[in-house]
Amino acid sequence: MIPRTLFLAAALLAAVPATPASDDGPLVIAHRGASGYLPEHTMESKVMAYMMGADYIEQDVVLSRDGHAVVLHDIYLDAVTDVARRFPGRAREDGRYYVIDFDLDELRTLSAHERVRPQTGQARYPNRFPAERALFRIHTLDQELALIRALDTGFDRDTGIHVELKDPAWHRQAGMDIADVVLDVLDSHGYRRPGARVFIQSFDDLVLEQLGSGAGAGLPLVQLIADERWWPGTAVDYARMRTPAGLAEIANYADGVGVWLGHALATPGDDGKTGVTTLVDDARAAGLAVHVYTLRRDALPAGIDSFEALLELVYGRLGVDGAFTDFPDLARQYLDRR
Ligand code: G3P
Ligand code: CA
Numbered sequence: 621m622i623p624r625t626l627f628l629a630a631a632l633l634a635a636v637p638a639t640p641a642s643d644d645g646p647l648v649i650a651h652r653g654a655s656g657y658l659p660e661h662t663m664e665s666k667v668m669a670y671m672m673g674a675d676y677i678e679q680d681v682v683l684s685r686d687g688h689a690v691v692l693h694d695i696y697l698d699a700v701t702d703v704a705r706r707f708p709g710r711a712r713e714d715g716r717y718y719v720i721d722f723d724l725d726e727l728r729t730l731s732a733h734e735r736v737r738p739q740t741g742q743a744r745y746p747n748r749f750p751a752e753r754a755l756f757r758i759h760t761l762d763q764e765l766a767l768i769r770a771l772d773t774g775f776d777r778d779t780g781i782h783v784e785l786k787d788p789a790w791h792r793q794a795g796m797d798i799a800d801v802v803l804d805v806l807d808s809h810g811y812r813r814p815g816a817r818v819f820i821q822s823f824d825d826l827v828l829e830q831l832g833s834g835a836g837a838g839l840p841l842v843q844l845i846a847d848e849r850w851w852p853g854t855a856v857d858y859a860r861m862r863t864p865a866g867l868a869e870i871a872n873y874a875d876g877v878g879v880w881l882g883h884a885l886a887t888p889g890d891d892g893k894t895g896v897t898t899l900v901d902d903a904r905a906a907g908l909a910v911h912v913y914t915l916r917r918d919a920l921p922a923g924i925d926s927f928e929a930l931l932e933l934v935y936g937r938l939g940v941d942g943a944f945t946d947f948p949d950l951a952r953q954y955l956d957r958r
Contacts, residue, residue: 637775638673638952646935647942648951649782650674651914652693656946658749659700659734661691662756666764670771672949676780676817676942677768681761681802683791688724689761689801695719695787698738701730702754720794724760732756745918761802765809780817782911782944784844788827799827803835812839819911821878825856825870832873842911843870844878862899867906876909876941881921884912884938888923900938912938915945928954 640648653665654672661680669677680693697703697717703710704717706729711717716738719727731754735744743751761783768779783802791798802820803812811818821842822828828841845861848854860866862883870877879899886895903910912934917927924930927947931954934943945951 637671637777638949639956640673640675640777640779640952645675646940646955647675647780647911648673648948648955649676649678649911649942649944650948651678651944651946652680653677654946654948656745656748656917659732659756661693661700661758662732663759663764663767664756666767667771669948670768670779673952674779674948676782676819677764678782678784678944679761679764680784680786681798682719682786683796683798683801684722684724684727685720686723687796687801689798689805690719690724690727691759691761691764692719693786695790696738697722697727697730699735699744701732701758703730706730720791720796727758730758732758745916747918761805762808765805765811769809778817780819781811782819782821782842785820785822785824785827788822788824799831799836803831806839814838819876821911823856825861825873829873840876841874842876842878842909843874844913845880845883847880847882862902864902864906867903867908871906871908874908876911877903878911878913878944879903879940881912881914881934884940885921885924885933892923894921894923894933896933896938900940909941910938911942911944912940913944915943915947915951917947917950 650669652660654668655665658665658668666677679691681689682692682695684690695718697719733754734749734751736742736751737744772779785798785802788798806812819840819842821844823844823846825843828843832841846858848858861870884897884900886897888894900910915930920930927950931951934940
């Protein structure tokens with residue numbers, strides 16, 4: 621087996637990192653790290669994103685049973701770790717393994733791998749890092765922020781972080797306040813100063829409203845807008861959020877919106893070409909920054925035949941303030957060429 625530290629070392633040895641944008645340029649936001657190349661939310665993936673010149677690096681956060689902020693996308697463990705093999709019998713009745721049922725010390729023993737579909741074990745993106753190579757580890761938000769700070773010190777940079785509070789309502793039902801925990805970690809790393817390069821994002825409007833008017837006042841907040849078809853019965857009115865009136869309401873508590881690519885782009889017409897909707901313009905008219913998610917070279921929207929064309933549509937025609945991408949190197953190179 622290849623020692624896992626080899627990946628981190630190889631990433632660190634990669635000569636000089638690509639240069640991030642100036643503060644006023646459109647942002648390259650590394651979605652779960654350089655997740656097109658290395659398993660999402662691993663330290664190795666974050667180092668690679670850093671070296672590729674990402675302006676901001678994303679951290680999805682969930683809580684462990686003992687209350688630690690862990691960098692993982694799902695409230696479940698089974699799509700990206702070997703939990704079923706390591707802890708047989710710890711699944712709930714629905715067959716899923718929940719992060720919140722494990723202490724951090726247990727989570728640290730798991731091996732992490734490329735995302736698979738838990739039902740089949742098949743890789744979510746088949747041409748990415750081999751899913752059977754579980755060479756990686758789970759880490760905390762505290763560890764990741766320390767990593768970024770250390771790299772910034774070495775390279776004299778100020779890389780941003782884009783922290784998503786995953787499912788605050790779920791955590792609240794379990795008696796935990798994920799916003800409080802994350803704010804404590806941000807405090808301990810000095811992100812509560814004016815001008816700090818940090819965004820807090822969530823699909824949950826209530827947690828952002830509470831943050832903005834309370835403990836998180838002054839932190840840039842980004843309301844993620846979902847498609848209601850993803851979560852039937854959701855209490856959040858995402859359809860209204862996409863209207864000018866809804867965007868005006870968001871502007872009362874947030875600084876920006878995270879817009880799904882499927883809502884920013886129009887369905888291809890008879891000519892087969894993809895157009896754009898008014899959503900990005902409407903959001904900007906409401907005074908909101910717009911960060912679009914997610915640009916993937918290996919999952920292009922209908923009617924778009926190359927990643928370059930997608931980058932041009934999103935950064936060029938739509939003129940977004942930032943884009944989440946699994947391929948931060950390609951976005952960086954595109955923006956550098958402009
Ligand atoms: O947070 C922006 C984007 O990451 C939202 O989608 O599901 O990848 O967290 P998701
Ligand atoms: Ca996210």
